[in-house]
Amino acid sequence: MTSATTRKPIRKAVFPVAGLGTRFLPATKAIPKEMLPIIDRPLIQYAVDEAREAGIEQLIFVTGRGKTAIVEHFDTAYELESTMSGRNKDLSVLDPTRIQPGNLVTVRQQVPMGLGHAVWCARAVVGDEPFAIFLPDEMMVGSPGxxxxxxxAYNEVGGNLISVxxxxxxxxxxxxxxxxxxxKSDTLTEVTALVEKPKREDAPSNLIISGRYILQPEVMRTLESQGKGAGGEIQLTDAMxxxxxxxxxHAVTFAGRRFDCGSKTGFVEATIALALERPDMADDVRAIMRRLLGD
Known part of the structure; x- marks a missing residue:
């Protein structure tokens, strides 16, 4: 293991966003699921904000057909900004959508062959650096993110890490x-194996993998030669x-909350939970909930 003084920083993050979002049809027929809004920000924005907070500089979107709206969301909208400026509207609301030139890269996953394959598609951009992976469907809410x-934790122990x-x-x-x-600590645990969907009586722990990873570039070489796994797809878990x-x-036990926004109920839960934390909405949302529940 390299020392802390020579350990390469985490500058790049891969966002696998090529999925079809079939569980949200017909809403996702023409709009990527990652662009569905949680209140007033699309789901992908929350993941990008989390990446920036962590000091990540380069965002790598692994996209597919029909996903151009994700990239356009982080582009400059000259007409919109000009109109808003002319009407003396506050442009700071758009600040999170601005990416420095050259810091957003897209690669195409032409065939849906699993998460491992999607990550492998970013190999040329990742190069020989450690990198993060974000699954935007897994909305992680905490402070810090x-x-x-x-x-x-990586700056402490290096190597590979997953959130649990x-x-x-x-x-x-x-x-x-x-x-x-x-x-290693209350939140940092060595990982000796990964078990996919074990029976309750066979589970080695109750710590589940939760959609955030920091991996060394060697995983790309493992994915290169790896055959198909569960579901006939190239699985990232197998490579790890x-x-x-x-x-x-190591595993980092996340001090925060997870919302499974890949499911409809999880999406609704995330929307309600975040609305209840916003001073401009909380009272009205509570009143709505009481009225709907008949309390």
Whole structure:
């Protein structure tokens, strides 16, 4: 393991956003699911904000057909800004959508062959640097954000890291679960194995993988030669499992909340939860909820 003084910083992040979003049809027929709004920001914006907070400079979007709206969201909208400026509207609301020139890169995943394949499609841009991965469907809410917590841990131990969350034991069969080794701290645990959707009685822990990763570039070479796994797809979990024992591998227990915005109920839950935290909306939303629930 390299020392802290020579360890390469996490400057790049991969966002696999090529999925079709079929669970949200017909809403996603012409609009990428990542552009569906949680209140007044599209889902992808929350992931990008989290990346920037963690000091990530270059955003790599792995896209597919019909995903141009994601890239356009982070482009400069001259007509909109000119109109708003002419009407003395506050342009600061658009600040989060502005990306420095050259800091947004897109690559195309032509064939849907799984998460591992989507990550592998970014290999030329990632190069020989460690990099982060964000699954935007997994909305992580905390202060500091999930990736900032992970980068802080990476600066301590290096190697590969995944974010995990504790869930009730009866839920472990729905997720990828880690087999924990030595605990470095209350939130940092060595990973000795990864188990995909184990039976409750066979689960090595109740710590589930939760959609944020920091991986060394060697994972790309593993993905290069890896065959298809579960579902006939190239699985990122399989590639990570091969790296355990060859490189340091740790889990960071996220101090925050996770919303599964890949499901309709999770999407609604995230919207309500964030609305209840906003001073400009909270009272009205509570009143609406009481009225709807008949309280």
């Amino acid at each position: 999930c990736m900032k917590q992970m980068v802080d 969350l504790e869930v009730p034991e009866e839920e472990v069969s729905s997720y990828g679960v880690i087999a924990p080794g030595a605990r 499992a091969k790296m355990i024992g060859e490189q340091p591998f």
